[in-house]
Amino acid sequence: xxxLALLVSCAQDYDIVPERxxxxxxxxxxxxxxxVAGTRFSAYDCxxxxxxxxxGWGGSVGAVGYLVTEVLAHPFIQIWYIGAxxxxxxxxxxxxxxxxxxxxxxxxxxxxxxxxxxxxxSVSAQxxxxxxxxxxxxxxxxxxxxxxxxxxxxxxxxxxxTTSPDGVVWQKHPANPVIDFGDYGLxxxxxxxxxxxxRASDPVICxxxxxxxxxxxxxxxxxxxxxxxxxTITDRGGFRGYLAAQDTLEILEGLDWESFEEAxxxxxxxxxxxxxxxxxxxYRMDGIALDGWLLWEDQPxxxxxxxxxxxxxxxxxxxxxxxxxxxxxxxxxxxxxxxGNGLISATHSTLHIARSYDEGISWExxxxxxxxxxxxxxxxLWGVGAQVVGTRIxxxxxxxxxxxxxxxxxxxxxxxxxxxxxxx
Numbered sequence: 001x002x003x004l005a006l007l008v009s010c011a012q013d014y015d016i017v018p019e020r021x022x023x024x025x026x027x028x029x030x031x032x033x034x035x036v037a038g039t040r041f042s043a044y045d046c047x048x049x050x051x052x053x054x055x056g057w058g059g060s061v062g063a064v065g066y067l068v069t070e071v072l073a074h075p076f077i078q079i080w081y082i083g084a085x086x087x088x089x090x091x092x093x094x095x096x097x098x099x100x101x102x103x104x105x106x107x108x109x110x111x112x113x114x115x116x117x118x119x120x121x122s123v124s125a126q127x128x129x130x131x132x133x134x135x136x137x138x139x140x141x142x143x144x145x146x147x148x149x150x151x152x153x154x155x156x157x158x159x160x161x162t163t164s165p166d167g168v169v170w171q172k173h174p175a176n177p178v179i180d181f182g183d184y185g186l187x188x189x190x191x192x193x194x195x196x197x198x199r200a201s202d203p204v205i206c207x208x209x210x211x212x213x214x215x216x217x218x219x220x221x222x223x224x225x226x227x228x229x230x231x232t233i234t235d236r237g238g239f240r241g242y243l244a245a246q247d248t249l250e251i252l253e254g255l256d257w258e259s260f261e262e263a264x265x266x267x268x269x270x271x272x273x274x275x276x277x278x279x280x281x282x283y284r285m286d287g288i289a290l291d292g293w294l295l296w297e298d299q300p301x302x303x304x305x306x307x308x309x310x311x312x313x314x315x316x317x318x319x320x321x322x323x324x325x326x327x328x329x330x331x332x333x334x335x336x337x338x339x340g341n342g343l344i345s346a347t348h349s350t351l352h353i354a355r356s357y358d359e360g361i362s363w364e365x366x367x368x369x370x371x372x373x374x375x376x377x378x379x380x381l382w383g384v385g386a387q388v389v390g391t392r393i394x395x396x397x398x399x400x401x402x403x404x405x406x407x408x409x410x411x412x413x414x415x416x417x418x419x420x421x422x423x424x
Contacts, residue, residue, distance in 0.1 A: 022390030025411060029100050033411065035420035039371055040413045041395070042420075048399075048406035049100045052083060055092065055108055064407060065126040065139065066318075066385030066396055067167075075099075075389045078167060080110075080126055080139070089113060091123065093168055099394065099409050110168050118156045118177055119143025125316070127230050128167075133237050137164040138290065140231045140241060143177065157181045159228045159243075161290045175291035179243075184221040186248065191272065193217035199257040205264055219248050222297045226280035229317040229330070232360070239287035240360055242328075243295065244314050250278035277336040277344060279304060280313030284361065302328070302354055302363045309334050309350050309370045309379075318386035319360060320393055322414050326356040328363060329386045329395055329412075332370065334379070349381040350374055351397065368419070373410065375399045383407075391415055 026033040031046035050064070065080040077096045082089055090109025094102040113120055119141075126141040144157040158177030162170045189212065196206040196213040206213055226244040234240050254276035263270035281300035287293045304310030310332020317330035334348035350370035354363040374381050382405060383398035393412040398405055 022392075025099060025389075025392075025394070025409075029098050031100075036371075036373065036410075037422040038419050039368065039373075040416045040419055041371065041373060041410050042413075043373065044100070044409040046100070047408035048401050049396075049409045050079070050081070050094075050102060051401065051403055051406035052081075055083070055104060063124045063126055064383055064385060064396065064398060065128045066387060067128045067130065067137075068387035068389055068394065077387075077394075078128075079385075080128055080167070082124060082126070083109065089123065091126070105168055107168055111162075111170055117172075118145050118158075119160055120145045123160075125228050127228075127318075129231055129233050129239075131163075131233060134163075135165070137167050138162075138231075138239075139164070139170065140228060142228050155182075158225075159241075163290070173290055178287075178291045179225075179285070179293055179295065181225040184223060184225055184245075186224065186251070187220045189213065189217075190219055190248070191252070194219075194252045195257055195260075198252075200261060205261065209264065222248055223283060223295075224248055224251060224278075226313065227315070229282065229314060230319050230328075232319050232321075232326075234286075234359060239290070239293075241285045241287065241293070242301070242317055242319065242360075243283050243285055244280040245283050245297075245300075246278040246280055246313075247300075254278055277312070279306075279311065280315075280346075282314055282317065282330070282363075301361065302330075302365075304332050304352075305365075308332075309348070310352055312336055312346065315346050315349055316382070316384045318384050318395075320386045320388050322388050322393060324357070325414070326360045327386070327393060327412075327414065328354040328356070328360075329384050329393075330354065331381050331384055348379040350379050351381060351384065373397060373408075375401065375408075386412075 033042040033044050035042050063082045067078045068075055077099050079094050081092050083092055091111035092108040093105040093110045096102045121144055123141050123143050126139055128137055128139045131138050139162050141160055143160045146155055158181045159179040160176040161178055162172045164170045192211045192213045196203050223245040229242040229244055231241040254274055256273045256275040260270050260272050282302040284301045285293050285295045312333050312335055315331045315333055317328055319326055319328045330352050331349045332352045333346040336344045337347050339345040351373050352369040353366035356363045380400040381397055385396040387394050395410040395412055397408045399408055
């Protein structure tokens with residue numbers, strides 16, 4: 001009790017408030033950072049800084065979630081990363097004081113596959129925030145279960161949340177998935193209502209074949225989710241997240257209805273093929289509780305430039321607040337390509353920046369987009385993380401390096417008046 005009394009006495013007599021450090025990370029790392037011409041970025045000269053570990057339970061690095069907290073006013077960088085070995089996967093945890101040297105947790109993997117669970121087949125796209133009200137880490141992630149792989153009707157896919165007091169031991173929310181993507185699926189009547197009313201050269205074809213449709217119709221869902229992007233804590237202690245989703249009407253408009261109708265009139269077996277894939281734009285979702293989310297479906301808060309390097313949507317994003325402005329660093333992609341088994345993949349991903357002056361409700365695109373930080377001609381950026389430290393925003397990009405996917409380290413200076421000039 002004596003020790004406690006002395007501590008209380010000291011706290012009353014002295015008020016020691018450490019100042020937030022504002023150290024150029026290049027001064028405390030093995031290599032310096034070099035300015036990237038035409039941007040407000042600087043890149044670590046010895047990238048990559050993380051390419052997986054030799055822990056034995058996982059292979060190459062997959063999705064990575066980042067969080068920077070301050071311990072006695074010094075940056076404390078944490079990552080949660082997916083590792084895969086064969087068809088199995090797990091999530092590891094590592095910490096760093098400088099962003100380049102990492103200490104892995106001896107309990108790794110801290111998050112593993114759970115047979116029979118809704119997310120037993122995949123966990124990815126994780127993002128972690130610290131909840132100062134409930135004093136816990138909150139992780140949002142994408143998960144799915146194929147159940148019977150040959151039958152898509154029993155698939156489960158959505159956003160789950162899990163919490164932890166220390167970043168190591170995690171407890172999944174019992175209401176997972178807190179957003180079930182299956183609730184937004186297109187129904188058969190959506191296709192027939194759209195075709196018979198909007199695209200059929202003569203609606204009589206629908207009557208002859210006996211399709212059930214209505215002339216006064218509303219689509220069952222205005223969006224079709226693609227994947228979760230990021231999550232933040234609002235100034236009032238709630239949760240704000242962002243989701244990539246396709247506009248349902250754009251999906252229907254992109255189908256090859258002309259060929260479909262030709263086959264019908266010819267008496268042939270008719271299939272509806274996709275002629276143009278819809279873009280996965282950014283929609284906002286707000287949570288007053290971990291299992292109580294409102295998804296704003298009416299219109300995206302951010303769309304790419306049609307035909308541009310982000311014209312087909314967004315694969316990843318990170319949002320941070322600095323100086324009353326929210327910055328979104330997002331990976332926009334240029335096109336879809338078929339990847340077999342009826343699936344499509346986003347290709348040619350580049351880094352983009354957007355700003356919000358109303359707590360993330362509306363966004364403005366940076367005129368300097370896209371930011372030239374990708375390493376390969378094929379533009380293979382795969383993940384992005386961002387955190388504010390001092391007057392800089394630390395940014396991590398998963399890209400293609402000689403040894404495969406790995407994480408590069410950068411910082412962005414929002415207060416920089418002019419962009420870095422080209423070297424002479």
